[in-house]
Amino acid sequence: MGSTEFRVLGPLEIEQDGALIRIGAPKERALLLYLLLNACAVVPADRIIEALWGSAPPSSAKKLVQLYVSHLRDKLGRAAIETVPPGYRAQIAPSSLDCVRFERLLRDGREAQVSGNAQLAVAILSRALALWRGPALVDVSFDDFAVAEAARLEELRLDCAEERLAAQLSLGEHEDVVAESARLSSQHPHRERLRGLYMVALYRAGRQVEALEVFRDTRKELLEELGLEPGDDLRAVELAILRHDPSLTPSTSPAVAVSSELPATVTELIGRERELRELRALVLREDVRLVTLVGAGGSGKTRLAFALAAGSQPFFANGVAIAELAALRDPAL
Structure with missing residues (x-):
């Protein structure tokens, strides 16, 4: 399984290698969420059945659980859910939740x-x-x-x-x-x-x-x-x-004004809301240290980066800054 993020603080969202994965069936979403809440622990099949259907499960409940797990593996990768008697275990990094x-x-x-x-x-x-x-x-x-x-x-x-x-x-x-x-x-x-x-x-x-x-x-x-x-x-x-x-009265000094080196923009950024949302989610993760924007020249990478930096200032106590990268002069680099 590639780099996968599971979001449960709102409607279930799964993002794998930058692409959103949709789990449409309600019971499959419920099963996945139940395993995520017990991440890295083996959840017995009987407990899964009780979680999905309560005290009145269908006679085919065990086979249905197997089917749901199979569908989830098809979408998330075979390694995402491990079969460990007497049940299943979600194989995820805690920081992916x-x-x-x-x-x-x-x-x-x-x-x-x-x-x-x-x-x-x-x-x-x-x-x-x-x-x-x-x-x-x-x-x-x-x-x-x-x-x-x-x-x-x-x-x-x-x-x-x-x-x-x-x-x-x-x-x-x-x-x-x-x-x-x-x-x-x-x-x-x-x-x-x-x-x-x-x-x-x-x-x-x-x-x-x-x-x-x-x-x-x-x-x-x-x-x-x-x-x-x-x-x-x-x-x-x-x-x-x-x-x-x-x-x-306040017991500490007021907030220190953080200087911003961002250039003033004269035009509004239009049509890049999704990219901004995805980029902000990345830069706010404590396990992410570098985000690189790639694309053809003139595609708006710099403008997008400036918009991201401007909108992210409240989340960083020391503010944001621009570091201009010099062109490579040594081909060996």
Whole structure:
């Protein structure tokens, strides 16, 4: 099997050597996703049957599983799924799964924030969130085997968003945090940390009255819907706002402005959205160090590279730069 990437943070996507592979049959997608969630582990055939059909499998379930595996091998390569009694094993590199890369980036972003490098944390956490294209495991969202994992990944997604907001607040980017935390708070009204970040951002933006209104609205919703009072952390934020506590001011220096050496473009790049999307996915992978664009002279490689660099600046704490390559003078090189 060539270089293959499996994306489950949204509708299932499989890309092998730059080409998308479509798995059309729902049961085949479900089987593949079940094996991916147990990557590198042998999954007994009985468990696969239960995952696909629950407690009422057809009499031909075992043969159907064999057929689905055969179809998947035809599309992904014979080595993609290994037969190991009493079942099957997905033979993939962990880094080929976007959910694995997401969790690694989340961990790295948290470590950067703890170490005091909020600017790096924002860049890393932005890369993590960029991997998401929709709800995790959406192809099997109603299947019992995927419910818990989908919920866990969604919880981590929200954790990642909150971590980035906290890092942005450390950099004094409260105006950006107001907009994003307002959007997320409306979707997840019971996440108290998110509401607390929203309140702090409003306070720093000079909107103390609105910040206190957020607390009152949150308290009302928690009491009416869950019968609970706000937790100690959220109450502490309210009290700090009422007291104009100095702890609410940024504790680190603002983000350092990153100079950009990119040339100004005078024309809009049209018709290259797919290439830009694929290239950005590559350059944001932590296991990719070099991406080379090849093509005939005048085909737009340089313009595409500039557009990629300009759109990728938020994901790299040190910015982007151009390094002009000199022409080869020694034929031996």
